[in-house]
Amino acid sequence: MARVVVDVMPKPEILDPQGQAVANALPRLGFEGITSVRQGKHFELEVADDVDDATLAKIAETFLANPVIEDWVVRRVDA
Amino acid sequence: MARVVVDVMPKPEILDPQGQAVANALPRLGFEGITSVRQGKHFELEVADDVDDATLAKIAETFLANPVIEDWVVRRVDA
Amino acid sequence: MKIGVITFPGTLDDTDAQRAARYVDAEAVALWHADADLHGVDAVIVPGGFSYGDYLRAGAIARFAPVMRSVVEAAGKGMPVLGICNGFQILCEAGLLPGAMLRNAGLHFVCRDQWLRVENNTTAWSSRYEQGAEIIVPVKNMDGRYTASQATLDELEGEGRVVFRYVGVNPNGSCNDIAGITSANGRIVGLMPHPEHAIDALTGPSDDGLGMFYSALDAVVTA
Amino acid sequence: MTSTQVHIDTVARAEASPDQPQPYRELGLKDDEYQKIREILGRRPTEAELAMYSVMWSEHCSYKSSKVHFRHFKENTTEEMRSKMLAGIGENAGVVDIGDGWAVTFKVESHNHPSYVEPYQGAATGVGGIVRDIMAMGARPLAVLDPLRFGPADAPDTRRVLPGIVAGVGGYGNCLGLPNIGGEVVFDESYAGNPLVNAACVGAMRVEDLHLAHASGTGNKVILFGARTGLDGIGGVSVLASETFSGEEGGTGRKKLPAVQVGDPFTEKVLIECCLELFGERIVVGIQDLGGAGLSCATSELASAGDGGMRVWLERVPLRAEGMTPAEVLSSESQERMCAVVRPEDVPAFMRVCQKWDVIATEIGEVTDGDHLVITWHDEVVVDVPPRTVAHEGPEYHRPIARPADQDALQADVPDSLPRPSTPDELRETILRMIASPNLASRKWVTDQYDRYVRGGTVLAQPSDSGMIRIDEETGRGVALATDCNGRFCKLDPYTGAQLALAEAYRNVAVSGATPLAVSDCLNFGSPEDPAVMWQFEQAIRGIAEGCRELGIPVTGGNVSFYNQTGTTAILPTPVIAVLGVIDDVRRRIPTGIGAEAGETLLLLGE
């Protein structure tokens, strides 16, 4: 068993109202110095050892992320 | 400027319908060997250098995560 | 004339789309997501709802359903296909229409009676409207902000492929106020607002939506 | 989880260790209640039994403080009023005959406390729960309403609670595909630490399809279907594990879990369609939803209402978490689950329908010819109880009642001394202030977040006085539903205030063109241990019952929510009344509003 993390983020040129809402609210709550917030998705997968990197890349690209609007990163972590 | 990442995940004992939907779909799409999927949020913050860890922890706890149902991890990354 | 209406797990507006088909005297045929057979229909509606809960991304899981393979194939041969709301999202995810839908700019679910302008009355689903006509149809969605790359937007605008545009209020922050678009051949249309909820003034703000279903009848007859 | 198995508290163990201390107080049971359980069983309860009794005997499930007052409903319901009622108080939801072979079921439920802890999920699962109640009657749910109460609009906690609750009601209902056709949004100081989230649902079926929650027919199978069972919503019961085995690392001792349930509306939507297909195939003998108290409630209520006993193999329940104890499995409030009783020969057909909808279904038990509910866990008996003692014969209290000492002063404090606008300018200013006040301003900012069009049968929704849906597309037969309550009136005079709420909901239905037919209520009050609150409660319930007799429409069901208070200060007494009406053709509905045509004549009716 291996643990795999996939982070999916809106592309930089895409407006991210969720992140922006957080960024706008922080100063009102007294938190200064946060200049930008972007919000995406974080997936944690438990995968069998025989699942190779190519398969993981495919899962991320065709399924977990939508390449039209999102970027993504796949990484294996120690469980 | 520093980059800070906050990952927010549903607590293990809490139902994660999102992750479950992904996990159920994968075999149908022909991807075998993924035994569990959990889905959470991934935040990327740009913060001024004088924002300390305690402040970041506070932001994560009071604002980015819902401590009743979510766990979270804050980490600084090299931009 | 048979209009197929797909039901995925989590589809909500399938019975409404079927009713709309019946209102224009078409035969409504229920299509099941797991059944690749289109049962001889002449046109397909991919209705609204929250297929698979839309938990990953609206339409992301539904597009892999067996029935969608058949829809993509039939669309390739010119069958009229209409995607409404979640159906529009599914058509984009399936690559039948360009672009993608994001969370509404206001971050809330929005349900309102929405004015639209008909920008292109030459598609399989809009021929019964007058060019430039303004119609009122409900819009209701969480992820309705149409987005595409600048190149794609330029192409859509240049080729007149924006079919419906929001008038007055842009309810979700869609690029260029786009409410609905069509494929290059004008046979596939996707829109966020719900024409199937505007077929009778008793249960909707108007019966302006009927025009889309009547248009499909014409498209099939003249094809 | 071998450690779990070792420590399973079985009936045999309970008999062998009569003096083992049990954390019944932490589970909310009083000393005498615990003693009563020991008397019923003739021994100490097992952990699983204790968990079962404690949730089922809680105020929320047993109505122990309110039950004695329900006699007002009974005493005030005439035969004539009863004649249209197909199911009444005591069933999952009331059912009325609306003619043409149609039956309509509706109910209001509260989810106040969970919504304070976790606004989004609390409100969402509140909607989910009431929808399953309606399904459990055999009906297709058709619409929801959400009467809400919040603290002042500008109170800091309102900012935390309100957006989450509204988003939760919408998030669940929208995803489920049920139009939201009405509700209320009211702000008052008294709800600041205790918002009210009431949710109503209405559904319809053909009269012959009415299902009641009965487990009858020896040999019939008990099938649990829907979501897996997890640790969410276990809340209080987690003390069992931690208390009994405290300090035992790696055992079943776990930290106290939050009593929060997370809703999955997608699963519920699929469950609705699956249930309706099962009803259509006529292979369901009895059905029960799993709500508060989970399997404890479903198994004991099904068995209690049936004609025999029941046997359950608890380890067959599909779980979502590892190492759950029998007590936890029984108490889990995981959402989106139902329990059905099915003839053995129909089980394969039942399973086929569930498979089609990708719904997990498991045969967990069967109806026996005994009179006990017997639950085993890997062949060891963990529960062996007379089900009626759990489900229907819980404690009943005659709580002390006392008219508040300050009631007279409150009533004497009439508004005569308040300044009134006397000039046009003052009048203008007063009107502006009123229409800008949160309690009178437009609710569009809330209702725009709710889908009112889905299913294509909504004839009236906001801003109408009552919601209306079409039930029969051919004839146009439909129903109207309105909920109302003015808590400030009720505080001044709970008897008359409750009647005013009833009259308002009645009028709202009537002006839509429908004929009022039946009533459901959700009685939100402070602590029943406070005699002043009990006075309010008793007054209100009598007011409703006598008002209903006057109007000739019965109360078919409802819900009581006590302990709504901040510190020791109770909320305004808030008996929310829902009135259901029928209209034989929705095309004749009367929309709200004036001024559609020039030259309309305005008439004032009444005094």
Ligand SMILES: Nc1ncnc2c1ncn2[C@@H]1O[C@H](COP(=O)(O)OP(=O)(O)O)[C@@H](O)[C@H]1O
């Ligand atoms: N929480 C809610 N959910 C759905 N509809 C609501 C809600 N609150 C108010 N409404 C609807 O908005 C409209 C106006 O509400 P309200 O101002 O309370 O009306 P009124 O004062 O006439 O009772 C009504 O149609 C009511 O049903």
